[in-house]
Amino acid sequence: MLLKGIVTPAKEVSYILVVEILMAVCIKSQIQNMNLVIGCTIGCSYCYARNNVRRFHMIEDFENPEFFPGKLRLMDKARPQIFLLTGMSDFSGWKPEWREQVFAKMEQNPQHQYLFLTKRPEEIQFSSRLDNAWFGVTVTSRKEKHRIADLRQHIHGGHYHVTFEPMFDDIGAVDLSGIEWIVIGTETGHRKGKSVSRPEWVQSLTAQAHALGIPVFMKEDLLPILGEAQMIQELPPAFQKILEEQRKWQK
Numbered sequence: 001m002l003l004k005g006i007v008t009p010a011k012e013v014s015y016i017l018v019v020e021i022l023m024a025v026c027i028k029s030q031i032q033n034m035n036l037v038i039g040c041t042i043g044c045s046y047c048y049a050r051n052n053v054r055r056f057h058m059i060e061d062f063e064n065p066e067f068f069p070g071k072l073r074l075m076d077k078a079r080p081q082i083f084l085l086t087g088m089s090d091f092s093g094w095k096p097e098w099r100e101q102v103f104a105k106m107e108q109n110p111q112h113q114y115l116f117l118t119k120r121p122e123e124i125q126f127s128s129r130l131d132n133a134w135f136g137v138t139v140t141s142r143k144e145k146h147r148i149a150d151l152r153q154h155i156h157g158g159h160y161h162v163t164f165e166p167m168f169d170d171i172g173a174v175d176l177s178g179i180e181w182i183v184i185g186t187e188t189g190h191r192k193g194k195s196v197s198r199p200e201w202v203q204s205l206t207a208q209a210h211a212l213g214i215p216v217f218m219k220e221d222l223l224p225i226l227g228e229a230q231m232i233q234e235l236p237p238a239f240q241k242i243l244e245e246q247r248k249w250q251k
Contacts (some may be wrong), residue, residue: 023233024220027146027183030243031082031115034074036102036209037089039065042119046187046194049088058088065089067098071205075109080245084115091135092120094251095138099126106130117163121150133158134181136181141168144204145175159236165219169199182209185219199226206232 024073038053053062075083085102094102094150106114107130111222115134118124128133135155137147139162148162165185176182184205186197202225206216214235223231235243 002189023235024218024223024228026220030239031084033087034083034085035068035073035088036071036085037065037067037098039063039088040090040093041065042090042093044119046189046191046231048189050060050100051189053088060104065093067095069101071238072102074103075105075112080111080112080113080242081241081247082113082115082239084116084117086117090120091116091118092123103128103130105131113242115161119144119147120150121147121154124154126155128157130158134155134161134164135159136161136162138165139174140164142170142172148175148179159238165197166195167201168195170198170201171205174205176209176212176214179209179212179214181215181217181239183217183219184222186221186225188221197222197225199230202226203230 038049038059040047041063045062050062053059057144059066097249106112110130110132113132113134114130116208117136119138121137135151135158139145139147149158151162155235159180161181161183162174162176162179163183163185165183166187167184182205184197184202187194202222204216206218209216215236217233217235218226218231
């Protein structure tokens with residue numbers, strides 16, 4: 001269902017609301033992982049990427065990130081895609097020469113949208129003139145809210161987004177100025193003592209985003225927590241356009 005001209009207290013916004021009758025849309029069906037770099041030095045206790053690397057023996061040492069430039073050929077596909085390039089790494093851990101090679105290839109393939117995530121934006125000094133680059137931070141607790149300001153300060157160009165997942169406490173009031181999309185989720189897996197997002201935490205972030213006309217995507221893992229009636233899955237217009245183009249290709 002395409003919603004246009006929705007009036008919020010802040011401004012008018014146009015975005016897509018994705019809903020299924022019996023289940024939420026899996027974000028992986030909308031966004032494709034392209035793991036150009038595998039490995040991360042941050043060491044989060046809940047890291048699924050580290051567990052997958054160990055399970056499938058992808059690289060020798062997860063704390064020593066490796067670059068796989070051969071995967072850049074995936075960008076040559078003519079069919080538009082939305083790619084997450086940091087599904088098994090953190091953008092702060094990318095070497096400058098890796099970034100240069102990746103962004104040169106991105107410039108040659110403007111048909112796609114490209115997403116990046118980091119938990120250490122303060123360690124990055126980067127700018128891009130590409131309009132199809134989306135730079136984001138992960139915020140998991142109230143004490144990490146500064147990452148959003150650090151993102152705006154240290155990375156320039158493209159678009160900004162924020163992922164709130166997992167959440168270990170009530171994030172509270174956040175400054176979302178300049179942010180164009182937020183994603184909200186909960187911790188998955190079977191880690192002992194894992195954190196489960198509370199409905200009121202999700203609803204607070206959603207209300208703050210909508211007050212600024214920012215689309216919100218609640219990940220499918222929130223379905224048993226919130227219930228179907230409370231699920232919201234919205235995409236930015238640029239992503240909506242990609243999905244529309246994909247449907248044309250299918251026809």
